[in-house]
Amino acid sequence: MGAGANATILYNREWALFGSGDATVRFDGGEPSEVWYSSRLLWNLSKEIKTLTMRSVVMGMDSDSHKLLTNAASVAFDVPGEVKIAFALPEHPAALKALDDCATNLGVKWGYPVEEQRRIAKPPRREKGFRGLFTAADYPVEAMKAGRMGRAHVRLRISDTGAITECSILRSSGNAELDNATCRILTERATFEPARDVEGKATRGVVVTAIRWIMMG
Template sequence: MMIGLVALALQAAAPSGGSIDAAGKWGVDYSPEQCIINRQFGSGPVKSFLAVDADPMTGTGYIVLLIPGVATKGTFGTATMTVAPGGATLRPIWFARRSKDARAAIEIGVGQDGWAAITAGDTLTIQGPFASPVSVPVKGIDKAIAAAKTCGRTLLTSWGADPDAMIDTSGSKSPGDWITNLDYPPEALRNGESGTVRILLTIDPKGRPRDSHRLEGAIMTAGAPAGAIIALALALQAAAPAAHVDRSTAKWGVEYAPNQCIINRAFGDGPKPAILAIDVDPQSDRGDIVLLMPEKAWRGTSGTAAVTLAPGGTKAPARWVGGATGHDMYAIKLSLADDQWKAVPTAETLLVDAGADRPIAVPIKGIGKAFVAAKTCGRDLLQSWGADPDAMIDLEPGVAARLFTADDYPVDALRGNQQGLVKTLVTVDAQGKPTACRVVVSSNIASLDDTSCRVLMTRSTFPPSDKSVRYHYHRTRWVIPAY
């Protein structure tokens, strides 16, 4: 059934043992003091890992790489990095860092000019730190940087700073000129201590620092891992979760999948993680909720569940379908009402009672930040489909409920027991009439795709506007009706 296919795709995105496909997804982790861009790559049982400690203003920063099966040539030096396509060449400084497993770990400093070249490429080839060149896939990192900027604004606000009042320090008197090796504290030198200190300066109208606030001070002995970012990389890289691991503080991620923006998070305390994933609409803070679980927590294959968003939420019904994935996991898809979706970003727990002995309790605290990042992904998605994100429009009130009927189900699809999801983009003129319909994500069933556009073109109506061209994104889920 359809839900099984969705669940398998989501499970494949989670860390697992065995060979891993090279096309890992970009993620942005919202840690208490950092926004970390990360991605797994490679095809062996032990994966390579790229992470960027993103500056809250620029979304870029230094790169940390964990590479299995290689050793570094020394402890530091100058790397040669080539971006393809285009052939741009960078020569940054690199430092070796100690990893807690068999992988080599290096830290690479990259400036803004270097990042401009990297974001324009698909592959970054690094020579110098290792015996042979290492190629790193960077295609799509520009979208992750955009999401990291959203994370950065949240971080700055949490520190008491106005994100729109930040000052760019690039120029002749950059921070690199403020602190030199001569300023290194003698006692830290004697003890072999190094680390990273993050400071927020308050600047007066004359450009003079008025106050300083230390945000983070990480002191490390010589040879220790380079801060929390490598620790995070190692945690994310675990091939299989340890037994009885508490995942209540697992990080939210937003995956920029092809034609999808997927919020996801692992939860549960058993040896095999459960996964919450939301295929977020690019036009709204809603979508399909899929729970992938190691044990079945519902009765039957479909029905109505009682869903509660805590704290303060009232119990409300939600349609669901569920089934086995074929990989010793079970998946359930929930369809929430619009008023329920409004409460999701601020809720801490999602309780789902689908008729089993006990309800499913899903920790969702902090999901609001993931929705903010997903909006950036959604705007990119709409632009990739040729739509203006600022010219999106909803159907007139009440139209959506009566748009499709059971009689619209294509006869050939009924006979073939075919179901599916069709995502379409409708172009709308100033009078509110649809002028074109394009399938942006196909169900792979021609009659379902064609009927989706036919119904939208003939029945949908929109409010008039002074804009000559607007767009409407629509999801049509075809499910064979029960008679």
């Protein structure tokens, strides 16, 4: 969305802690560009894939990387401790445009005007993702007693100082207590490196993410 782009790799891996940090991407075998990644474990609910868990690695690319990606015939990712993999990109410019259009339209639906999307060169980010913000003690008592679980999809508006100024539920977890706790904890505890505009100045931005509430055991 906007001037940057995200790449997501899913692969099979057993349990591992959340990860985040710096990675590199190469287009057409050229010089490496630095990107930022975050990773997490996913429970696989598909009956078609014969594995219990999968690993999601999401890499955020800035505007320069996005421009290289647009015309690249191949891309290679090197994510320390996660994956090192290369892909061919046949006939993908049209697909990228369709994805960009889709992301832009989705942003508008989320209340993120096109003009605001276009002025962002680097979106807001947290160096450690959302790791460590939530603990077992945060689970709402009544929701826990009732065995309620779910995933809350939220939109966060981030100020030019990196603070959350608004948290909105885009898709409910199915439980109001879990939704309310999601926004309360994020607003109280999460701070971001603010977005940067095309001139490199700190500016307001938007982050969309999902927080999953699950009881183990």
